[in-house]
Amino acid sequence: MGDISVSNGIHAMRLCLINPSNPLVSILKVEESRWNRYRVWKPLSLMALAGLTPAEWEISIIDENLGVPDYSGMPRPDLAGITAFTSQANRAYEVAGYFRRLGVPVVMGGIHATMCLDEVSERVDSVVTREADGVWPEVLEDVRQGRLKRRYDGGFADIADVPPARHDLLSRGYAFGAIQTTRGCPLSCSFCSVTAFNGARYRRRPIPDVVREFQSIHERRVLVVDDNLIGIRPEHIARAKDLFRALARVNRRREWIAQATINFADDEELLSLAAQAGCSGVFIGFESPSPEELRAYGGKFNLLKGRDIRASVQRIQRHKILVAGSFIIGLDADEPGISRRIAETATRYGVDHLNVLFLTPLPGTRLWDQMKSQGRIPLDVFPRDWKYYTLTYPVARYPRLSVDAIIEEMVSCNGTFYSVPRILRRVCHSCWHRRRSLVNLAGNLSYRGNLHRAAEAYASFRRQWGNRDDLARGS
Numbered sequence: 001m002g003d004i005s006v007s008n009g010i011h012a013m014r015l016c017l018i019n020p021s022n023p024l025v026s027i028l029k030v031e032e033s034r035w036n037r038y039r040v041w042k043p044l045s046l047m048a049l050a051g052l053t054p055a056e057w058e059i060s061i062i063d064e065n066l067g068v069p070d071y072s073g074m075p076r077p078d079l080a081g082i083t084a085f086t087s088q089a090n091r092a093y094e095v096a097g098y099f100r101r102l103g104v105p106v107v108m109g110g111i112h113a114t115m116c117l118d119e120v121s122e123r124v125d126s127v128v129t130r131e132a133d134g135v136w137p138e139v140l141e142d143v144r145q146g147r148l149k150r151r152y153d154g155g156f157a158d159i160a161d162v163p164p165a166r167h168d169l170l171s172r173g174y175a176f177g178a179i180q181t182t183r184g185c186p187l188s189c190s191f192c193s194v195t196a197f198n199g200a201r202y203r204r205r206p207i208p209d210v211v212r213e214f215q216s217i218h219e220r221r222v223l224v225v226d227d228n229l230i231g232i233r234p235e236h237i238a239r240a241k242d243l244f245r246a247l248a249r250v251n252r253r254r255e256w257i258a259q260a261t262i263n264f265a266d267d268e269e270l271l272s273l274a275a276q277a278g279c280s281g282v283f284i285g286f287e288s289p290s291p292e293e294l295r296a297y298g299g300k301f302n303l304l305k306g307r308d309i310r311a312s313v314q315r316i317q318r319h320k321i322l323v324a325g326s327f328i329i330g331l332d333a334d335e336p337g338i339s340r341r342i343a344e345t346a347t348r349y350g351v352d353h354l355n356v357l358f359l360t361p362l363p364g365t366r367l368w369d370q371m372k373s374q375g376r377i378p379l380d381v382f383p384r385d386w387k388y389y390t391l392t393y394p395v396a397r398y399p400r401l402s403v404d405a406i407i408e409e410m411v412s413c414n415g416t417f418y419s420v421p422r423i424l425r426r427v428c429h430s431c432w433h434r435r436r437s438l439v440n441l442a443g444n445l446s447y448r449g450n451l452h453r454a455a456e457a458y459a460s461f462r463r464q465w466g467n468r469d470d471l472a473r474g475s
Contacts, residue, residue: 019043021064115364133157177219189298265312289345325351330359339413
C-alpha cells in the first residue's frame, strides 16, 4: 500500500464500505431497463458510517447494485465494512471471503448480522449488532491499534448526535438521494424486522440537522428512508409538521417520497405542509384487501379498521402526492383468487402504483419464530437459501396456496393491475387532475417492464426447487 498521510501527520488508512448485490432481484438490474434507475436507492447506512469516520481514513463506498467492480484492481484497504439485508447474505460472504484471503479484516453489520449472529461470525472477523453509530469510532480505533474485537453491540443510537451522511461519496448513477429523519416503529407487525432491529421507540433527529443534510444532497429527488415518517402519536404528527415547515422554507427544487401509514391522510394541515415541503409520493402498507385479516399480524389493523380508504387516498392525492399501495400475498386467510381481490382493491382505492410481496418469514421476527415452530419454512438450507428471502419469492408454506398457486396469483395480480388499459386510465386520471402524470407513467412502466423478468425468475425458481416435495405441496 502506498504512503498516505493527512495534514495532522497521522498515517491515513483505507476503508472500503460495501453494499453487496443480490443477482436474483431483477428490479435492481439497472442496465436491463432505464426505468429501474428510479427503483434503486443509495445505501444510506454506509454513507452514515462514512460521516462518523475520522478524517484520517480514506473512504470508498461500493454499491454493487450499480455494478460489481473489479476488486483486484482496487487499492488494498485496511478494513472492509459490509452491510447486508438477509437476501444479500450470500453475496456478502463472498465479498468477505475475498478480502479475508488478502489479509484484510472484515466487519459486517446490518439486520442480518444482528439476527443471525452465529452464522455471520463464522464468516467475518467482527460483527456489529443493531445500530453501529455508537460503536463505529471504537471499531476504527481498534483496527488502527490491531485489536479488533469479534463483536461490538451498537444498541439503539442517540440519533440526536448522529452527523450528516457523506452524500458526496456516491454522487453519480442514482435518480434518488436518501435521508433518514427518524428510527423505530411502534406498530411491531409480526412480519417486519424493523421493530426487532431499531426498536419500538420512535426516535427523531433534530430538525435543523435534517434540513442541513437535506440541502447537501445532490439529486433532485430524495427518498426519506424512515419506516414511518409521520409516526402515529399526536407529538409525532406535530414534529412532522415542524419538519415540513422547515423544509418548505429552504426547499426550492427537490421532490421527495416517503413511507407512512394511512393516518397521513387524516390531517389536512399535515398534507398541505408536506406538499409545500416537496412531497411527491408516499408508500402506504395496506397489506390485505380485508383489514380484518391483519388483526393477528400487528398494529396496522387498528389504523385501517372502519376507515374509508378510498377517501383517504383521494385526500392525499388532492395535494398532488402520488400513492403507492403495498399488499402481501400469503396471509393465512389468503386462498385462490387473492390476486383478483388485491388488484381490484388497489384499483378501488385509487392508488397510483401497486407493490405486492410474498409473506416472508425474516430472521428475528415473530413470524419467523411462528413458522419455524410450525415447520413452515422449507427453504432452510442456510446460508445458501437466504438469496431467496427478498420478499419476491414464496419461501414458506402457505395454508391454502401451493407454491405453484401462489406464484400464479402473484403473476396474475401484477399482470392485471399493470395491464396497458389500466395504466392508461391511471395516467390519464392523474393528468386530468394535474398530478405528476409523467412520474406516474414512469413508475407504472417500470413495474410493467419487469413483469416478463419476474415470470422468468419464477420459472427458474420452480425448476430448481420443483423436485422438492416440501415445496411442491402447499401445507
